[in-house]
Amino acid sequence: xxxxxxxxxxxxxxxxxxxxxxxxxxxxxxxxxxxxxxxxxxxxxxxxxxxxxxxxxxxxxxxxxxxxxxxxxxxxxxxxxxxxxxxxxxxxxxxxxxxxxxxxxxxxxxxxxxxxxxxxxxxxxxxxxxxxxxxxxxxxxxxxxxxxxxxxxxxxxxxxxxxxxxxxxxxxxxxxxxxxx
Numbered sequence: 001x002x003x004x005x006x007x008x009x010x011x012x013x014x015x016x017x018x019x020x021x022x023x024x025x026x027x028x029x030x031x032x033x034x035x036x037x038x039x040x041x042x043x044x045x046x047x048x049x050x051x052x053x054x055x056x057x058x059x060x061x062x063x064x065x066x067x068x069x070x071x072x073x074x075x076x077x078x079x080x081x082x083x084x085x086x087x088x089x090x091x092x093x094x095x096x097x098x099x100x101x102x103x104x105x106x107x108x109x110x111x112x113x114x115x116x117x118x119x120x121x122x123x124x125x126x127x128x129x130x131x132x133x134x135x136x137x138x139x140x141x142x143x144x145x146x147x148x149x150x151x152x153x154x155x156x157x158x159x160x161x162x163x164x165x166x167x168x169x170x171x172x173x174x175x176x177x178x179x180x181x
Contacts, residue, residue, distance in 0.1 A: 007039055008131030008161045008168040009051035009102050011109055012139050013124035014150040016180040018104050020049040021154035023131070023162060024171030026056065032169070040175050044070045047105055048077060049175045053129030054099025062088070062099055066112075077103060081110045081118045089116040100128045106179040127157075131165030151176050 011020040022039035025032050039059075040051040044067060052059035065087065069080035081103060088094045094114070101112040104126075111119040111126050119126075125143060127136035138157035142148055148156070151174060162170040 007053040007129040008127070008135050008158060008165060009039060009053055009129050010127040010132070010135035010139050010154050010157045010161070011049070011051065011102050011104050011125070012143060012150040012153045012157075013104070013109060013179075014143055014148075014153065016178055017150040018049065018106060018109070018177040018179060019150040019154045019174055020051050020102065020104060021158045021172050021174045022051050023158060023168045024173065025167065025169035027167055035169055035171050038173050040173050042175050042177075043067045044075055047075060047177070049104050049177060051102045051128070052099050053102075053132070055097070058097035059099040059101070061094075061097060062101055065094070066101065066103065075105075077105045077108055077110070078118075081112050085112050085114075085116050085118045088112075088114045102126045102128050104177070106177050129168070131161035131168035134161040134164045134168075 009022045020040050024036045026034035026037045066084050069084045073079040103110050109126050125139045135157040138160040142153045158172045162168045
């Protein structure tokens with residue numbers, strides 16, 4: 001899978017919490033041009049968290065398309081994800097978009113790509129972007145070997161990724177869903 005420079009997104013589900021975090025750095029070539037971007041947000045009445053890696057304008061287009069799919073399928077995350085991936089892969093305009101999406105609700109999480117992938121992780125951890133591998137490794141270790149909450153795991157995983165990946169900064173934004181509410 002392609003790595004997109006300029007972002008890291010990590011999502012963890014643990015105990016009664018789903019948390020997704022993203023860094024704030026936007027790069028153009030080898031230059032950081034923004035440090036406070038918001039790449040993770042809640043949509044669909046704050047019931048779904050979405051994060052993106054890739055071209056910003058492309059990701060904004062995909063956010064809108066995904067939210068429309070959620071509306072169309074009444075919040076069914078799985079169905080909305082599959083339908084977005086299908087449209088993204090087959091539509092002449094959409095298939096040129098360069099981004100990845102991580103999406104989650106209280107029950108499930110998916111990585112969605114333009115090549116038609118809708119991947120659900122086995123271990124309740126998703127990470128995308130240029131620092132995604134670093135954040136994923138940290139999240140796996142922290143999830144398995146600590147009592148930290150999902151929110152604390154994504155924060156610490158992002159801090160670790162920001163210390164390793166030059167395309168990731170430590171201006172971290174987190175969104176949380178509590179599954180017992």
